[in-house]
Amino acid sequence: MGRKKVLITGAAGRIGQVLREGLKDRYDLRLMYHRTVLEVAEGEEVVLGSVADMAAIEAAVDGVDAVVHMAGDPSTNASWESVLEKNIQGVYxxxxxxxxxxxxxxIFASTNHVTGFYEQDGVYTTPELPERPDSLYGVSKAFGEDLGRYYVDEHGLEVICLRIGSFQPDSAVIERQGDRILSTWLSHRDCVQLVWRGIEADVRFGIYYGISANTRAYWDIQSARQELGYAPEDDAERLA
Amino acid sequence: MGRKKVLITGAAGRIGQVLREGLKDRYDLRLMYHRTVLEVAEGEEVVLGSVADMAAIEAAVDGVDAVVHMAGDPSTNASWESVLEKNIQGVYxxxxxxxxxxxxxxIFASTNHVTGFYEQDGVYTTPELPERPDSLYGVSKAFGEDLGRYYVDEHGLEVICLRIGSFQPDSAVIERQGDRILSTWLSHRDCVQLVWRGIEADVRFGIYYGISANTRAYWDIQSARQELGYAPEDDAERLA
Incomplete structure (x- = not known):
């Protein structure tokens, strides 16, 4: 049996670049870039286009075993016009x-901002709580989760939603962020693991917070451990 | 203190027409029609335009105390293009x-189809359960609920989401629908009451199933009774 072929959309993004490196030994990768193609490595396939362009994304997914959908506007300050096109139309x-x-x-890149108002209210949050998005960006990601559930129930697709926490390009920036990151951090290697566990797990649909094993976590990752087999190796406490 | 002024969008729709009649003694009504203006009655204000057109809806809501948002594509078979424009862009x-x-x-006209897959699985459903939409239409209404919650938490708007059940133009059609309607029926007068209770209740955000006091109900309306004071007068059993 050959290796799985996996498409990463948003491959030029911060997380996309880390996944490209972290998943290449496990899967044959096809990378979808929106505008700028990074240097192509041996064994990689590359496609160019917008996920919100049906013809482009249809061509991009053709023949892969799984899609890691990272494309979209990642800003909590994103405008309605931007999330409507890049996140809502894009995930559809x-x-x-x-x-x-x-x-x-x-594998759908959701966000902790789907439930951001629980955090503001100091509520320990499990994936089962009703959504309380804190931004139009958060609402657009809640939409992606709900639409995913529909595609699972109606069309038999399998969708794993990862509510990614604080993903930093480099631990050197952590000091600037105050204490929040001690609760919300997702290390690079834990992110890579969470994604491949999501690809491999015998689960048809699920929503999971994507954080490391942070001592001060207020988002529950028990179901990620139990259902996906996620075993995070890092704890933000060592950064404190 | 004068009477409240209430805008009904989608005033030409099946529910809109019933609300127009049922709310006129309680409120000063402004009716928004998309394309066709029905005969204008004394005391009514009328505006024409699409809720998905920001300038049109801004003008329409100007000066009202509450909006009863009934506009949108009401079909469970609606296409993506239609729900994207009429329901998603429209509610935004x-x-x-x-x-x-x-x-x-x-007051946001949501739908029982936000949780339609629980019904298919035979699960008694409360408003707190995670969404399981059964159609792109249902997903678009789930979006309207989530976006509403965001506007409540972030901007202090008050949003009452009504997951309307089976609203029939005339009880004569009921025989054709099989037994489902004995569980899912919302009579005209109960619909009218639910909407004005939603306008008057001291609640900042809530999601409620909109059905009559049906003996065979499998959607929970306890919270509508307790939080809104909803006291339905009808039971579909009398149609059996």
Whole structure:
């Protein structure tokens, strides 16, 4: 049995670049870039286009086993026009393209901002609580989760939603962020693990917070441990 | 203290027409029609335009105390393009227009199809369960609920989401629908009551199933009774 082929959308993004490096030994990668193609490494396939363009994303997903959907506007300050196009239209086209092309599984980059108002209220949060988004960006990601559930129930797609915490390009920036990151940190290697566990797990649909094993966490990752087998190796406490 | 002024969007729709009649003695009504203006009655204000057109909806909400947002594509078979424009863009523009114009409250016509897959699985459903939409239409209404919660938490709007059950133009059609309607029926007068209770209740945000006091109900309306004071007068059993 050959290796799985996995498409990463948003491959030029901060997380996309880390996943490209972290998943290349495990999977054959196809990378989708929106505008700028980074240097192509041996063994990689590359496609160019917007996930909000149905023809482009259909071509991109054709023949892969799973899609790691990282494309979208990642800013909590994103405008309505931007999240409508890049996040809402983008995730619809991605799921729909997977349905049309028979792709089995999507790992959807959701966000902790889907439930950001619990955090503001100091509420310990499990993935089962009703959504309380703190931004139009958060609302657009809640939409991606709900649409994913629909594609699972109605069309048999498999969708793993990861509510990613604080993903930093370098631990050197952590000091600037205050104490929040001690609760919300997702290390690079834990992020890579969480994504491949999501690809491999025998789960049809799930929503999981994506953080390391932080001592001060206020988002529950028990279901990620139990259902996905996620075993984070890092704890933000060592940064304190 | 004068009477409240209430805007009904989607006034030409099946529910809109019933609300127009049922709310006119309680409120001063402004009716928003998309394309076709029905005969104008004395005391009514009328505006024409799409809720997905920001300028049109801003003008429509200006000066009202509450908006009863019934506009949108009501079909469970609606296409993505249609729900994206009429339901997703439409509800965004409605909330945003209310924020800009200082309108206090929105009654949002959601749907039982936000949780339609629980029904298919035979699960008794409360409003707190995670969304399981059964259609792109249902996903678009889940979006309207989530966006509403965001506008409540972030901008102080008040949003009452009503997951309307089976609203029939005439009880004569009921025989054709099989037994489902014995569980899911919302009579005209109960619909009218639920909406004005939603306008008057001291609640900042809530999600409620909109059905009559049906003996065979599988959607929970306890919170509508307790939080809104909703006291339905009908039971579909008398139709059996």
């Amino acid at each position: 086209c991605t799921y729909e393209a997977c349905r049309k092309k028979g792709v089995k599984r999507v | 523009c409605t909330y945003e227009a209310c924020r800009k114009k200082g309108v206090k409250r929105v």
